[in-house]
Amino acid sequence: MPSEIKKLPDHLINQIAAGEVIERPSSVLKELCENSIDATASKIFIDIERGGMQRIVVRDNGTGIASSQLETALTRHATSKIQQLEDLQHIESLGFRGEALPSIASVARVTLTSNTERNNEAHVLHTEGGNNEPLKPAAHAKGTSIDVHDIFFNTPARRKFLRTEKTEFSHCEQVVKRLALVNFHVSFELRHNQKTLLVLPVAASYEDKLQRLEKILGKNFVEHAIKVEREAGNIKLWGWVAAPDFSRVQADYQYQYVNRRHIRDKTISHAVKLAYQDVLYHGRHPAYVLYLDIDPAEVDVNAHPAKHEVRFHNTRTIHDYVRQTVKQALGDVRAAPIDSRNMDKLTRYTSQQPAIQGQLATHYTPPSKTATLSVDEYKALYASPTQRSSDQSLPIERIPVPHIPAASTSEQTIPLLGYAIAQLHGIYILAQNEHGLVLVDMHAAHERVVYEQLKQQSSTAQRECQQLLVPVQLNVSASEARLVEDQKSQFESLGFDLDRLGDSAVIVRAIPQILSHSDISQLLRDVISDIEKNHARARLDEFHNELLSSFACHGSVRANRELNVHEMNALLRDMESTERSNQCNHGRPTWIQLSINDLDKLFMRGR
Ligand SMILES: Nc1ncnc2c1ncn2[C@@H]1O[C@H](COP(=O)(O)OP(=O)(O)OP(=O)(O)O)[C@@H](O)[C@H]1O
Numbered sequence: 001m002p003s004e005i006k007k008l009p010d011h012l013i014n015q016i017a018a019g020e021v022i023e024r025p026s027s028v029l030k031e032l033c034e035n036s037i038d039a040t041a042s043k044i045f046i047d048i049e050r051g052g053m054q055r056i057v058v059r060d061n062g063t064g065i066a067s068s069q070l071e072t073a074l075t076r077h078a079t080s081k082i083q084q085l086e087d088l089q090h091i092e093s094l095g096f097r098g099e100a101l102p103s104i105a106s107v108a109r110v111t112l113t114s115n116t117e118r119n120n121e122a123h124v125l126h127t128e129g130g131n132n133e134p135l136k137p138a139a140h141a142k143g144t145s146i147d148v149h150d151i152f153f154n155t156p157a158r159r160k161f162l163r164t165e166k167t168e169f170s171h172c173e174q175v176v177k178r179l180a181l182v183n184f185h186v187s188f189e190l191r192h193n194q195k196t197l198l199v200l201p202v203a204a205s206y207e208d209k210l211q212r213l214e215k216i217l218g219k220n221f222v223e224h225a226i227k228v229e230r231e232a233g234n235i236k237l238w239g240w241v242a243a244p245d246f247s248r249v250q251a252d253y254q255y256q257y258v259n260r261r262h263i264r265d266k267t268i269s270h271a272v273k274l275a276y277q278d279v280l281y282h283g284r285h286p287a288y289v290l291y292l293d294i295d296p297a298e299v300d301v302n303a304h305p306a307k308h309e310v311r312f313h314n315t316r317t318i319h320d321y322v323r324q325t326v327k328q329a330l331g332d333v334r335a336a337p338i339d340s341r342n343m344d345k346l347t348r349y350t351s352q353q354p355a356i357q358g359q360l361a362t363h364y365t366p367p368s369k370t371a372t373l374s375v376d377e378y379k380a381l382y383a384s385p386t387q388r389s390s391d392q393s394l395p396i397e398r399i400p401v402p403h404i405p406a407a408s409t410s411e412q413t414i415p416l417l418g419y420a421i422a423q424l425h426g427i428y429i430l431a432q433n434e435h436g437l438v439l440v441d442m443h444a445a446h447e448r449v450v451y452e453q454l455k456q457q458s459s460t461a462q463r464e465c466q467q468l469l470v471p472v473q474l475n476v477s478a479s480e481a482r483l484v485e486d487q488k489s490q491f492e493s494l495g496f497d498l499d500r501l502g503d504s505a506v507i508v509r510a511i512p513q514i515l516s517h518s519d520i521s522q523l524l525r526d527v528i529s530d531i532e533k534n535h536a537r538a539r540l541d542e543f544h545n546e547l548l549s550s551f552a553c554h555g556s557v558r559a560n561r562e563l564n565v566h567e568m569n570a571l572l573r574d575m576e577s578t579e580r581s582n583q584c585n586h587g588r589p590t591w592i593q594l595s596i597n598d599l600d601k602l603f604m605r606g607r
Pocket residue numbers: 031035036038039060062063064065073074078079080081094095096097098099100101102143144
């Protein structure tokens with residue numbers, strides 16, 4: 001073991017540093033493109049060979065590097081972006097360390113050609129293994145080209161970790177997509193093995209941005225995207241979140257940016273996850289592109305060697321802001337035609353716009369007599385079959401369905417989900433609105449309505465509960481009785497008044513109004529057994545939600561229950577006024593629209 005302490009040669013220092021900055025070809029590409037963006041380029045051309053392992057060329061039309069500075073650009077800790085420590089606190093450029101180019105040059109063969117407008121004469125510098133060749137004049141328009149060959153040619157340990165050409169290229173492609181999703185003012189062209197794969201012109205207008213979004217994330221994402229935009233003080237969150245029926249098996253469609261820098265941040269991911277909590281099927285991941293713009297002094301960008309992470313000074317504020325904004329955006333999407341989830345929908349939510357509720361209130365006035373409910377009729381809704389008196393179960397034919405002219409244009413009073421016409425196989429409600437046919441999954445829709453109402457109830461001090469004339473006594477297992485005793489306050493928060501009675505019984509004195517038509521013994525038995533089964537697994541903060549979901553599920557109309565037209569219409573009206581009513585609690589759609597056009601197509605009418 002040598003005992004003498006010696007300073008390492010510069011080239012080796014650079015190679016060691018490169019280990020942190022340059023992990024694979026895509027890291028080279030990221031650093032080069034970020035430099036082009038910092039140099040205010042409006043055009044970036046990328047040419048890759050063999051997944052970037054053989055060659056990566058990035059050409060831009062940015063400010064360029066003066067010939068006298070080419071060597072300096074390749075020197076470690078040399079940067080034009082900061083000069084003193086304070087600059088780091090309000091950094092707006094992507095680079096600031098002066099490490100990228102020397103790191104790349106220490107692990108690859110690099111040719112740097114550049115031209116600034118001022119001297120209007122391009123120069124080229126070739127460097128290999130830490131040795132710079134003499135500068136030579138070259139031909140190059142204003143801007144810079146960097147040609148990186150044979151990555152890791154001199155660091156075999158790193159080369160061994162490279163994967164297949166396909167994998168390495170997909171990392172490179174991901175880098176371009178991430179940058180293109182935020183730098184709408186820059187055009188990108190990507191070539192791989194002499195083939196042009198992506199051409200993205202500058203996206204100036206909102207429609208152009210959507211087109212770019214579509215090229216990168218696909219049509220399906222854009223069709224399900226809900227626009228988010230909220231600004232308060234010096235925090236702004238904008239971008240798009242996908243409606244819950246466009247969820248992913250993996251967390252691969254989650255793009256987060258802070259001050260236009262792509263990052264991966266646990267605070268943001270967690271906040272978005274919470275915002276989707278009630279609407280996403282278990283185990284699925286939401287899709288989104290979100291940009292957070294905050295005062296640069298509020299965030300430390302120097303928190304990760306490859307700049308993939310940042311540190312917020314006030315994590316709590318950011319978390320709450322993101323969660324509330326996304327939740328509100330998702331909540332504002334109430335009943336809305338599935339087939340119009342396109343451009344309309346994308347402009348549906350901005351914080352300045354009135355919520356959909358407001359729009360419904362102005363466009364919707366109660367329908368004609370046939371479908372209007374009296375208070376008593378309304379109260380009788382969702383009554384279980386045993387509770388319904390025979391005259392409430394009117395045969396469908398006896399209730400006339402209002403005539404709705406197709407594609408009506410006048411200031412109609414037709415509700416969004418129209419009027420019920422029939423029930424299909426005890427599962428679906430068929431209704432007609434001005435566009436055509438509406439199909440509703442009865443149980444899923446009612447589950448959401450009950451869930452939202454219970455949730456609202458539990459968050460307000462005033463609970464709408466109904467005292468039972470005769471308290472109900474339930475026999476349960478000893479462990480279930482214990483559970484009720486332990487979680488009494490949770491039940492109370494929903495509007496229940498219940499207590500453990502002896503070893504294995506429970507007494508119920510009051511129930512939430514919304515569940516007043518359920519078979520209460522059966523409902524409680526189902527919920528308590530459900531909760532008991534899952535209780536051990538659930539964390540404390542999840543318990544409340546589990547309780548809510550379980551009540552919503554067991555307290556909502558079951559398949560095969562015959563509903564009369566009044567009941568069906570009442571459910572449609574409830575859906576229209578309930579947040580997130582497009583999806584059931586597991587993220588599945590609750591209803592779909594089949595327009596007359598869609599139906600005509602099915603029957604090949606008019607062809
Ligand atoms: N495409 C380019 N156009 C103009 N100038 C460039 C370009 N690429 C690099 N430079 C100049 O070279 C300098 C060194 O680049 P390098 O990427 O090594 O460091 P940086 O961008 O300052 O910081 P970081 O290491 O965080 O990326 C930059 O500060 C910039 O002045």
